[in-house]
Amino acid sequence: MAPSSLLKAALIGNPNSGKTSLFNQLTGLNQKIGNFPGVTVDKKTGISKLTVDQQAEIIDLPGTYSLYPKSADEQVVMDYLFDAFLKATPDFLIVVIDASTLERNLLLFTQVRDLGFPVILALNMLDLAERDGKKIDIPTLSKKLNVPVVAVNARTGEGIEKIKAAMACPLHNAPERYFKPVEIAPAVISAVKSHMKIDNDYMALLLAHQYEGMLSLSAYDKAAIDAIVKENKFQSYSIQSTETLKRYDLIRGIIKDSISLPPVSFEKNRWSERIDKVLTHKVYGFALFFAVLFVMFQAIFAWAQYPMDLIDGLMGFLKQTLQEALPSGSLTDLLTEGVIAGLGGVLIFIPQIAILFGFVAVLEETGYMSRVMYIMDKVMRQFGLSGKSVVPLISGVACAVPAIMATRSIDNWKERLITIFVTPFMSCSARIPVYTVLIALVIPSRPILGIFNLQGIVMMALYLLGFLAAILSALVLHWILRSKERGYFIMELPTYKMPRWKNVGLAIIEKVKTFVFEAGKVILAISIVLWVLATYGPKEGMQEAKIAGEREAIAKGFTPAETENYIASKKLEASYAGHFGKFIEPGIRPLGFDWKIGIALITSFAAREVFIGTMATIYSIGDQAEDTDSVVQKMSKEKDPQTGAAYYNVARSLSLLVFYVFAMQCMSTLAVVYRETKSWKWPIAQFIFMTAVAYVSSFVVYSLFE
Amino acid sequence: MTKIPKSVADLKPGEKGTVCCFNDEVMSLKFLEMGCLPGSEVELSHKAPFGDPICIRVGGYALSMRLKEAATIMLID
Known part of the structure; x- marks a missing residue:
């Protein structure tokens, strides 16, 4: 048998395009999480078996709408592509496209192609596009774009074999230049190209726009590009805006022949919007949100107890067995009292963390979480937070560590910083045992109003106290911190979907x-x-x-x-x-x-x-x-x-x-x-x-x- | 009497308009990449409780934004 060869590929696409679902379909449990160099954004890589003797290592890049990053997550994409560009890795990029918003999704595709990367286009969510009355002619699209276009359904796994086959075939798409930046900024481009010793106009243009935020550029290169940009009075904003408009023009021309739109009278698929009317309603919307929170906390307290008892018992058993089996001495003590006890202290929290993040994942998968951010934004903003702070604050009830990592989706630095600062006030699972002991000590177990228990009420009051501390501290920071940077809340509300349990x-x-x-x-x-x-x-x-x-x-x-x-x-x-x-x-x-x-x-x-x-x-x-x-x-x-x-x-x-x-x-x-x-x-x-x-x-x- | 130019922030739920231009350059870059372009038809789908943020329909999908941001998208009247 021939030795297996390892291709390298990266998945890139808009948020909500089904990129991560496709990644999960391709790699399954063969995933590992690392970090991108210099930043803390998770780098997910996985191995996909393409054929008997060929495997591909796939990186799941964070979702982005363009190569002009607006958050820490998106910056990673640009830095990764720049690095990949210099080293001529990966072998190809898979651009995941949501067919129901083809035009917007192709913006990123044309940018990636202009950098000269070989590309396979994975056309996802065709079922949604068809429900909207749009028909896409895949062979024509493939011919027009000059890249392999593979229809996939990342939810059902349909088309995964086809995309694996396309990945296994050597890819020779001729370099394409959609947008010609030389027409707008010739002097800057030629100067950046010669300084960086690169031959791609568009990469030179991107560097001229973004050198300040690029993590992979040396201070020396940054200074040189800065001088070039200043000398030529490079108008970053207006050039970027011209580029985007030009690209949309080009895209419309390209897809004109490959997509048939529904007649104007066609009643668009508005069911998602109708659900929104209820879920974002000022009464029902909040009522449902609080009901969801209630069920979630109920689950953390009630369901997690069984696996937690089990883990506790197991660790106790392990400790006792080791104490009996090993000769007594400080080394045994270190192992049983130090290591095993410490390990037990870590493992005991897993059930609660798993349950809480399971809930959060379901809410995100269905698209409901975006609506929670939407209805909470105005309230949260009064405290210097964002609607997007809701997820970290809720997650903080399990553990502040993953909760703080979940703040990365907040674009605005001030809003993100305040969220990071106040999240640890939320009562995490490690506080529960302490609360339980101290409440049992002094609060009598007395029924209140027939159905409530005084101990339960005090427990709830402590959670509320933590939440109030979080929100009031946010207010204090909101007054203290001054920031000129603007926060965006320009966010896609994805259509409602059934959660994929695998995800x-x-x-x-x-x-x-x-x-x-x-x-x-x-x-x-x-x-x-x-x-x-x-x-x-x-x-x-x-x-x-x-x-x-x-x-x-x-x-x-x-x-x-x-x-x-x-x-x-x-x-x-x-x-x-x-x-x-x-x-x-x-x-x-x-x-x-x-x-x-x-x-x-x-x-x-x-x-x-x-x-x-x-x-x-x-x-x-x-x-x-x-x-x-x-x-x-x-x-x-x-x-x-x-x-x-x-x-x-x-x-x-x-x-x-x-x-x-x-x-x-x-x-x-x-x-x-x-x-x-x-x-x-x-x-x-x-x-x-x-x-x-x-x-x-x-x-x-x-x-x-x- | 001069007419006040209308922006997306002035739309009522169900009301439509066509984007003419943007009055904030930095913000406009984000809107452009989201497919909200001059000439695009937009419709106000719904508003969040307390009237802010709002959600519009553009390019076949739902886009939410704060009122302050919506006020930078000017409409043709």
């Missing part, structure tokens, strides 16, 4: 992977560091703690298991973490917290739910019974050494709850904010701001209730 499934896998690899590695690393801090301490202190613990245990007549747990808590007190806790105690005393809570606040930096485990150790429950009930029980028995009353009284518990609602206690989030904003300024500002809000609110709550 939903792949989207879930993608988000879970993001969480595990982005947030997970930080959580794991910090868990290990914290384990070390909580296990080791100044040598003499640790020794004394052990001896004192043993002595006191005998005096109190503890069983061997109780003794072990008691010693563990004594050792924690003497450890580095204990010292830290005592070090910050003066600072947190106004909030009603002692050094024990101080340790929990510090360990919460790995993930907030570590609070429970820390409390379990501090109150010497031992790790065999690390469940919520025993922690609650133990904490409720803790007495205030001065007054003898319950230590975790209403004031202290509420103060702690409020602190966890507001405080920035997540390293993974800070890391992702740094990456997305490319500066330490924003994560630091966020940390200080959120911690300050938490501190002040806790102080107020504690003073009020005490």
Whole structure:
């Protein structure tokens, strides 16, 4: 058998053209996500088996309407094409075209062709075009455009074999020049061409327009092009506008013979519009949106519980098995208490993240999410946010890390920055265990109005509190930040479609992977560091703690298991973490917290739910019974050494709850904010701001209730 | 009395118009690439609650925009 050869291809097309569906059809589960160099936009690549001995590596480029980028996502396309142009990779580009809006989709096609890339045109959504009464003559279109045109249905998978066959055939489309930029800007083009040593007029023109934003240009080249542009008084806007109009003229000429439009009287397919009238209605629209949110949160709380219990049980089993099988020692402890516990802390969140992003994917697939952005935009704008901020804010309820990455679709930098800044205020899944314990501790389970439970209402109030903090902080930032850059809300509302479950499934896998690899590695690393801090301490202190613990245990007549747990808590007190806790105690005393809570606040930096485990150790429950009930029980028995009353009284518990609602206690989030904003300024500002809000609110709550 | 030039922002739901030109160069580039060109017929489909943003039909698809943006698309009267 001949050795298999690997072709390289890239998928490019308008948003909503079905590009990602086609990518999923071609590659299936053979996908991996990486990063484009220098930016944080996800780079999805996959392998597609074309024939027995030929495979293609396909890159799914972000959707764009033209080669003039207006967001971070779109900039990637231009940088990728420039790089591909210089290196003469890939072998070809597949331009995905939505046949129902053929004219607009062909704009990008002509631009790509003018760069000289070999192209296969994948004509998608012909069924939609036909429903609109449009008929497309594919052979004529192919002849006119001088490229292979393959009809596909990315939803059903129809035509996938044909496109694979077209990819396997060597491609020889002659270079085409649709638009002749030399006519508009001859001097600039020839100067850029000779400086960059390239021979393509259109690439030279694109560089003259976009050199400032290009990530793949060196500072030297940027300066040179800048000089050329200034010297020739290059009118970027008017030239771009001339180009686009010229292209539309050309496109109309080309498709004139290959498309037959419906007669004017033809009642266009307006069902999507009729659905819109209901879904964007000022009463029904909002009512439906809140109903969807309600179901979503219900699902996160109720459905996720089963798989979460399962994961919890499995990790517990694994830990116990390893502890029994391996010789006892610090290495085993590191593995079981540090690594396994950290891993468990990561895996436990997967069900909630999968469910939430499953919902988001379905809403996006159906086209409903665009309508949510549409109806929420005016409201969100009052707070300096955009309708597009809705998705990150909702996602923040699962985990802020993928939520912050979802802000990339917001074109306006100020709106995006504010969204990034306030998203961590949304109560994420890691806060739930903390809320549960503290609520169970002081809020009685009492029915309210017959159907509600007081504990449930307090839980909801905490979510609301987080949301209010997000939205009010956005308002503050809206006043502080000044921006001349304009935000667009010029956005296509795609027609409603049934969700493709394959796409939903792949989207879930993608988000879970993001969480595990982005947030997970930080959580794991910090868990290990914290384990070390909580296990080791100044040598003499640790020794004394052990001896004192043993002595006191005998005096109190503890069983061997109780003794072990008691010693563990004594050792924690003497450890580095204990010292830290005592070090910050003066600072947190106004909030009603002692050094024990101080340790929990510090360990919460790995993930907030570590609070429970820390409390379990501090109150010497031992790790065999690390469940919520025993922690609650133990904490409720803790007495205030001065007054003898319950230590975790209403004031202290509420103060702690409020602190966890507001405080920035997540390293993974800070890391992702740094990456997305490319500066330490924003994560630091966020940390200080959120911690300050938490501190002040806790102080107020504690003073009020005490 | 001079007539105030009409823009897409002035359309009522169901009302149609033909694009004449744009009064904001930067914004116009985005509209052009979205297929909203001088000479295109546009129809206001619906408005979001609170009257902003709005959704128009152009080139066979639904395009939403804020009122401020719609005000830059001038119509032939």
